[in-house]
């Protein structure tokens with residue numbers, strides 16, 4: 001029994017010792033972290049942490065060292081930006097933090113714009129003096145936007161994501177059904193004016209969906225992140241669940257018409273996004289080109305921030321980890337007609353007619369009944 005006791009005592013003291021050692025280790029580690037004036041070591045730690053968080057693995061010889069240099073450059077720019085009290089938006093680390101500006105642009109900015117993308121301007125949403133528009137619109141709150149922000153992967157396929165997003169919304173607005181659609185069908189099958197992962201524009205994707213008699217869901221034809229150009233949708237006509245009737249262009253270089261359009265449905269736009277890779281929050285008023293866009297996105301609303309002013313609410317396709325949960329707020333009512341970052345230069349939307357069965361909807365039926373009743377009472381009087 002005595003033996004047992006002493007053995008227990010040694011076990012306990014051993015545990016105490018282990019605890020003590022651990023405690024000392026933790027204290028010295030955190031103390032080291034606090035007192036480290038060596039910012040190089042901090043950067044290295046941040047890089048390691050970032051690698052794990054983003055699931056990055058580099059295979060090439062010396063690649064990790066090269067990427068660390070780029071990472072440090074980006075980190076420096078982010079810190080400079082965020083320490084400027086005059087900045088409007090915040091910048092931060094994200095999945096793009098190991099890319100140079102040139103690499104980012106060539107991999108991710110595949111939005112194409114030309115004269116054809118702004119032909120067929122329609123007057124449907126042209127702003128007229130006296131038009132009354134809501135001060136704030138957010139189509140997410142009305143259930144017209146697929147909640148999961150999609151990720152375009154390492155490709156220039158933004159145009160396909162902008163197109164599906166706008167069609168998902170107009171379909172919900174006219175039919176009440178929110179159905180997530182297949183970007184991969186567009187990337188693989190729409191090869192007239194669009195170029196898969198190299199780039200394209202939502203405007204031509206809408207033409208494709210019209211001539212294709214619809215588009216399938218992304219459940220049936222999922223995103224692969226692989227540009228094989230082998231169209232698999234040919235054998236699945238029965239699954240083309242969502243159709244549109246055409247597309248039109250909002251009067252260009254006119255933010256009031258764009259506002260009117262967004263009040264009616266989400267609108268695809270081109271924007272110049274080369275300087276937005278590290279945007280994390282706030283209203284973006286930073287550098288960008290007002291001469292034309294290189295990235296295709298969807299405006300799903302607008303509003304006014306009390307301290308940062310008017311903004312467009314934009315849904316991107318760089319995943320939920322970018323920006324404000326995948327969204328960007330971009331300065332609205334810019335001093336140039338092009339809009340901030342060219343946002344008003346090429347606004348396009350799909351058209352979907354209400355089906356003829358809507359003529360028999362309860363509200364129409366009620367109206368007809370009321371009319372008949374009034375007619376009868378007129379006759380009787």
Ligand SMILES: *[C@@H]1O[C@H](CO)[C@@H](O)[C@H](O)[C@H]1NC(C)=O
Nearest residue numbers: 080081083084085086087088
């Ligand atoms: C911030 O803006 C104010 C007013 O416009 C200006 O005087 C000041 O120089 C700016 N500060 C920086 C760091 O740019």
Ligand SMILES: *[C@@H]1O[C@H](CO)[C@@H](O)[C@H](O)[C@H]1NC(C)=O
Nearest residue numbers: 077101102105274275287288
């Ligand atoms: C904006 O992006 C362009 C293209 O990558 C780059 O040349 C320019 O330096 C960037 N501007 C700023 C202020 O970061």
Ligand SMILES: *[C@@H]1O[C@H](CO)[C@@H](O)[C@H](O)[C@H]1NC(C)=O
Nearest residue numbers: 223224225226227228229230
């Ligand atoms: C892409 O598709 C091709 C053809 O189907 C296949 O050979 C290749 O392995 C795929 N690549 C990836 C990264 O999945």
